[in-house]
Amino acid sequence: MYDKSFSGERNTNNKYYAVRWKAHDASNEIKIFNMLNHAKNYADYSAAVTFLQTPGQNCVFATKSGDITLRTQGDWPAKWKGQGDFIMPGFDTSYLWQGMVPQDEVPYQYNPERGFVSSANQKPVDDVTYPYYLGRNYPLYRGYTINKRLNAMTGITVQDMMALQTDNFDAAAGMAKPFILANMNEQALNAAGKKYFDMLKGWDCRNDIGSKGATVFNLFWNKFEAQVYDDEYASAPKIILRPYFGTLIEGILKDSAYKFLDDIATPQKETLADNITAAFNKSIAEMEKLEAVGKLEWEKYKGTRINHLAKLEPLSRLDLPIGGGAQAINATKTVHGPSWRMVISLSATTEAYGVYPGGQSGNPGSKYYDSFVDQWAAGKYYPLWMMTREETGDKRVLAKMSFSK
Amino acid sequence: MKFFLSFILTILLSFAFCLFLPWWSIAVASFIVAVLIPQKPLSSFLTAFGALFLLWGGLSFWISNNNDHILAHKVSQLIIKMDSPIGLILLTALIGALVAGFAALAGCYLRKSKV
Numbered sequence: 410m411y412d413k414s415f416s417g418e419r420n421t422n423n424k425y426y427a428v429r430w431k432a433h434d435a436s437n438e439i440k441i442f443n444m445l446n447h448a449k450n451y452a453d454y455s456a457a458v459t460f461l462q463t464p465g466q467n468c469v470f471a472t473k474s475g476d477i478t479l480r481t482q483g484d485w486p487a488k489w490k491g492q493g494d495f496i497m498p499g500f501d502t503s504y505l506w507q508g509m510v511p512q513d514e515v516p517y518q519y520n521p522e523r524g525f526v527s528s529a530n531q532k533p534v535d536d537v538t539y540p541y542y543l544g545r546n547y548p549l550y551r552g553y554t555i556n557k558r559l560n561a562m563t564g565i566t567v568q569d570m571m572a573l574q575t576d577n578f579d580a581a582a583g584m585a586k587p588f589i590l591a592n593m594n595e596q597a598l599n600a601a602g603k604k605y606f607d608m609l610k611g612w613d614c615r616n617d618i619g620s621k622g623a624t625v626f627n628l629f630w631n632k633f634e635a636q637v638y639d640d641e642y643a644s645a646p647k648i649i650l651r652p653y654f655g656t657l658i659e660g661i662l663k664d665s666a667y668k669f670l671d672d673i674a675t676p677q678k679e680t681l682a683d684n685i686t687a688a689f690n691k692s693i694a695e696m697e698k699l700e701a702v703g704k705l706e707w708e709k710y711k712g713t714r715i716n717h718l719a720k721l722e723p724l725s726r727l728d729l730p731i732g733g734g735a736q737a738i739n740a741t742k743t744v745h746g747p748s749w750r751m752v753i754s755l756s757a758t759t760e761a762y763g764v765y766p767g768g769q770s771g772n773p774g775s776k777y778y779d780s781f782v783d784q785w786a787a788g789k790y791y792p793l794w795m796m797t798r799e800e801t802g803d804k805r806v807l808a809k810m811s812f813s814k
Numbered sequence: 815m816k817f818f819l820s821f822i823l824t825i826l827l828s829f830a831f832c833l834f835l836p837w838w839s840i841a842v843a844s845f846i847v848a849v850l851i852p853q854k855p856l857s858s859f860l861t862a863f864g865a866l867f868l869l870w871g872g873l874s875f876w877i878s879n880n881n882d883h884i885l886a887h888k889v890s891q892l893i894i895k896m897d898s899p900i901g902l903i904l905l906t907a908l909i910g911a912l913v914a915g916f917a918a919l920a921g922c923y924l925r926k927s928k929v
Binding site: 721722723724773774775776778 | 881882884885887888889891892
């Protein structure tokens with residue numbers, strides 16, 4: 410529905426915008442959980458998850474007999490390339506969604522040859538062969554690391570999976586670092602700059618606790634992106650999309666004469682080395698400032714926090730000692746990251762482990778309010794009790810609830 | 815003697831009232847005691863002040879201590895901007911003491927004006 414009187418008082422130039430929101434469509438997502446709880450095999454699983462329409466989710470599945478699958482499940486609009494990325498003329502019905510992706514064409518993998526399924530929200534399909542457009546901004550680097558690591562692993566144990574989930578290797582930095590080292594004009598750096606550049610040189614591309622190289626890299630990278638793109642953006646509208654994270658890495662990886670490297674405000678032609686050296690020089694001041702206050706270590710710079718809903722600091726957990734970052738499997742950023750971690754071993758008796766950065770009580774006065782936070786930050790797990798029928802008398806049972814018709 | 819009797823009575827009555835009534839019923843309790851047991855204005859104020867300071871201070875310490883002061887540590891940072899459960903308990907006691915003290919003073923003056 411489009412109503413010209415709903416301006417939201419934010420319209421400009423008397424233009425009004427409308428949006429089609431998938432969550433307005435009727436659907437029955439709760440049914441999935443009931444059906445999954447009774448599911449015995451792949452057919453039952455498939456029948457259950459297809460009820461998931463909104464929001465789309467990557468649904469993984471495994472059986473003790475060895476079947477595995479992953480569906481990028483949802484009721485996706487069947488779009489042409491770029492449809493909906495930009496504002497379109499709403500008065501022309503040919504711009505509306507013309508239909509949905511049929512459920513048998515939703516992206517999925519079933520028992521793939523490589524022997525595993527995985528997703529870190531990377532793009533689930535190949536643009537060339539898949540007939541529908543599923544958007545363009547997908548994180549790339551975590552999925553890349555996960556697939557590479559899983560391909561190389563054999564005889565995987567529960568501990569291996571825990572180590573994988575909490576891995577701090579930054580794949581994007583791993584790809585970009587050789588280019589930075591090769592193109593830095595060290596003569597143009599002052600003494601402080603040389604010191605920080607040495608930190609970067611010696612960095613193992615891991616966002617571990619205590620790593621100063623990780624902070625240096627991230628500060629530099631922000632300045633590098635600005636150095637490369639700001640000249641083009643100088644004359645652009647104030648509110649406009651910036652390039653996605655991977656754009657710059659891909660640009661310099663594919664083409665050493667990447668066209669945005671040139672500063673269009675100057676007559677001469679800037680090179681990759683010019684950009685890298687200038688950006689590094691511009692980031693030195695911030696590195697010195699952080700070092701002066703003892704915050705050059707990655708976890709101190711990042712300052713991961715678990716906020717209370719009302720953002721009241723005494724009810725939050727601030728400055729958690731945890732590594733990771735946006736491009737690491739342990740994708741822990743400042744206020745966002747992998748909260749629920751779980752490893753399940755479908756051995757004869759199911760073994761399950763899990764943890765999340767919270768607690769079992771929502772009462773800030775309870776000792777169970779945040780009792781899992783430190784365990785989560787340390788990358789440790791709790792065993793989860795997969796209760797069997799024989800264990801009803803177990804001493805861990807604290808209370809019983811009886812249902813009757 | 816009057817002081818001691820008023821003191822004990824204010825504590826008992828305030829405690830009993832608050833089992834069933836809102837927190838400000840301590841004002842009613844202190845007022846009644848001040849009307850029933852005549853004292854000089856300053857003494858009646860101090861009696862109720864001391865009684866509620868002790869009652870609310872003691873009660874809130876007892877409640878907070880049973881919680882290992884977990885909630886008081888957090889709430890004290892929110893309200894008095896420092897991490898001090900004792901500070902929060904003393905503030906609680908002071909609020910109760912002031913309310914009760916002025917209620918008793920009112921009771922005392924009411925009695926005086928009648929005599």
